[in-house]
Amino acid sequence: MSGSELLPQALFEALKTCSKCRETKPDTAFHQNGEGGRRSKCRDCRAKTEKRRPRTALERRGPDLLRKYGITVEQYDAMHDAQGGRCAICGDVPAAGLALDHCHNTGKPRGLLCKLCNLGIGHFRDRADLLTAAAAYLSHHAPTA
Structure with a gap:
């Protein structure tokens, strides 16, 4: 041993x-x-x-929603239900969820958007005149059948 x-x-x-x-x-x-x-x-x-630790992305974002935009998770859920879970612009139901769109001047929430629409209006600096000009541009250059 x-x-x-x-x-x-x-x-x-x-x-x-x-x-x-x-x-x-x-x-x-x-x-x-x-x-x-x-x-x-x-x-x-x-x-x-x-x-x-919160389990879902929305639970993790709850404190941010209240601090940045003044809304609760329950208010976000109500917006989500009112829009049928769809993007307020394109109507898609993204797997990644919907982003809370807000006015950059006031911080006030406007609606829920998919990532692409949210980024799109952000790139147009939230200016309706630029979006209108872009729509006219696309219509003018649309392919003919």
Whole structure:
């Protein structure tokens, strides 16, 4: 019988201190990171954090909706339902969800748009005259059948 067989296995495990709870635990109590090491928070602390984290993109954005635009998630949901889940401009139902369009001068919400329409009116600097000119341009240069 060798000397190592008499020692408890725990003596051979690496120990690590959790950055959250400050407990020293075997390194197996920590998830591996992508670099071959271990994460700084133990599995228990990470599990507690994960339970508190909002699950959907809209839940994560809730505080931003209130702070930036003065509306709640419930008000966003009401806008979404009123528009039938469709973009207010093109009518698409995007898989990525709808963005809250707002006036850049007042911050007041206007409606929900798909990403492409929201970016489009942003590129036209929210100016109706430019959008009208662009529509006239496209009509003038439309292919003839």
